[in-house]
Amino acid sequence: xxxxxxxxxxxxxxxxxxxxxxxxxxxxxxxxxxxxxxxxxxxxxxxxxxxxxxxxxxxxxxxxxxxxxxxxxxxxxxxxxxxxxxxxxxxxxxxxxxxxxxxxxxxxxxxxxxxxxxxxxxxxxxxxxxxxxxxxxxxxxxxxxxxxxxxxxxxxxxxxxxxxxxxxxxxxxxxxxxxxxxxxxxxxxxxxxxxxxxxxxxxxxxxxxxxxxxxxxxxxxxxxxxxxxxxxxxxxxxxxxxxxxxxxxxxxxxxxxxxxxxxxxxxxxxxxxxxxxxxxxxxxx
Numbered sequence: 001x002x003x004x005x006x007x008x009x010x011x012x013x014x015x016x017x018x019x020x021x022x023x024x025x026x027x028x029x030x031x032x033x034x035x036x037x038x039x040x041x042x043x044x045x046x047x048x049x050x051x052x053x054x055x056x057x058x059x060x061x062x063x064x065x066x067x068x069x070x071x072x073x074x075x076x077x078x079x080x081x082x083x084x085x086x087x088x089x090x091x092x093x094x095x096x097x098x099x100x101x102x103x104x105x106x107x108x109x110x111x112x113x114x115x116x117x118x119x120x121x122x123x124x125x126x127x128x129x130x131x132x133x134x135x136x137x138x139x140x141x142x143x144x145x146x147x148x149x150x151x152x153x154x155x156x157x158x159x160x161x162x163x164x165x166x167x168x169x170x171x172x173x174x175x176x177x178x179x180x181x182x183x184x185x186x187x188x189x190x191x192x193x194x195x196x197x198x199x200x201x202x203x204x205x206x207x208x209x210x211x212x213x214x215x216x217x218x219x220x221x222x223x224x225x226x227x228x229x230x231x232x233x234x235x236x237x238x239x240x241x242x243x244x245x246x247x248x249x250x251x252x253x254x255x256x257x258x259x260x261x262x263x264x265x266x267x268x269x270x271x272x273x274x275x276x277x278x279x280x281x282x283x284x285x
Contacts, residue, residue: 044170044172044195046167046170046172046195046199047078047082047116047119047163047166048078048079048081048082048085048221048224048225048228049075049078049079049082049118049159049163050163050166050167050170051199051225052071052074052075052078052225052228052229052232052234053071053075053160053163053164053167054167054172054173054190054195054196054199055196055199055200055229055232055234055237055238056068056071056232056233056234056237057164057173057188057189057190059189059190059193059196060189060190061178061187061189062173062174062176062178062187062188062189062190063185063187063188064160064234068232068233068234070231070232070233071160071232071233071234072143072159072160073139073140073143073145073231073232073282073285074228074229074231074232074233074234074282075159075160075163075232076138076139076142076143076156076159077135077139077228077231077278077281077282078224078228078232079118079119079122079142079156080106080122080135080138080139080274080278081224081227081228081274081275081278082116082119083114083119083122083123083126084273084274084275085220085221085224085271085274086114086119087109087110088108088109088110088111088112088114088119088123089106089107089108089109089123089126089274090106090107090109090273090274091104091105091106091107091135091273091274091277092104092105092106092107092132100263101135101262101263101266101273101276101277101280102134102135102136102277102280102281102284103134104134104135104277105131105132105133105134106126106132106133106134106135106138107132108123108126108127111123111124111127116166117162118156118159118162118163121156122142122156125141125142125154126138129154135274135277135278135280135281136281136284136285139278139281141154141155142154142155142156143155143156161186164188167188168188171191171192172190172191172192172195172196173188173189173190173191173192174188174189174191175187175188176188176189200237200238200241202222203222203225203226203229203238204238204239204242204246204250206218206219206222206226207226207249207250207253207254207257208246208249208250211253213253215257215260215265215268215269215272216265216268216269216272220271220272220275223257223272223275224275226254226257226258227258227275227278227279228278230254230258230282231278231279231282235254238250239251239254258279262276262277262279262280262283263276263280
């Protein structure tokens with residue numbers, strides 16, 4: 001997993017009767033996503049995976065860095081967090097035997113379709129898996145990092161290309177063919193720079209003008225995206241355009257955030273356990 005870098009080393013730029021049925025919970029979570037924008041703007045709704053890939057893509061070239069070997073697993077972590085924020089999955093409750101985040105299994109809360117093919121494919125895998133698996137195991141299975149041939153069926157294939165095509169359909173990317181001497185490669189340059197700039201600006205402001213110095217008070221999707229950007233080695237792309245003084249402040253605050261103990265923070269904040277569990281999984285890997 002990536003480490004936070006300095007400017008001088010910059011790489012390329014309710015209970016009981018009040019409990020709602022699972023279907024209602026997931027529908028409410030879906031509606032909440034449209035209202036969860038902390039700046040009140042009407043930004044185009046993107047999944048966490050789409051935002052991470054957009055941050056990682058070179059605008060003109062339309063592909064991620066060839067040296068980035070973290071983004072694949074980071075995107076799988078984003079899938080788990082997205083499902084949790086939409087009320088489809090959760091971590092099993094704390095118990096005397098399973099107190100730590102990485103020991104607790106991912107449980108299905110609702111199998112209601114999300115409308116996103118990657119999320120729904122992952123939901124089907126989670127629903128069909130018995131016994132349940134942990135966050136770290138699911139990231140490995142979805143990435144295809146397993147020695148068990150019977151588990152290879154859980155690998156999500158062509159994830160970057162499928163996410164890129166979704167961004168093409170939303171008018172943010174376009175599709176081109178580039179020749180790299182020995183082979184041709186499909187690339188996806190940014191065609192709507194406004195959306196990417198808005199995303200970058202939102203994340204910059206979250207650790208500068210809108211900094212709250214308490215993860216519990218942060219917008220959950222913004223917190224998740226900072227964790228995933230770090231895990232996917234695209235964090236530098238967010239702060240690269242900042243002046244040196246603001247860059248240092250942003251990196252130091254982000255470092256403080258990511259250095260927090262996931263176990264402690266998950267115990268403090270309801271609804272953010274999956275975010276901290278994913279961070280714990282990448283910290284261990």
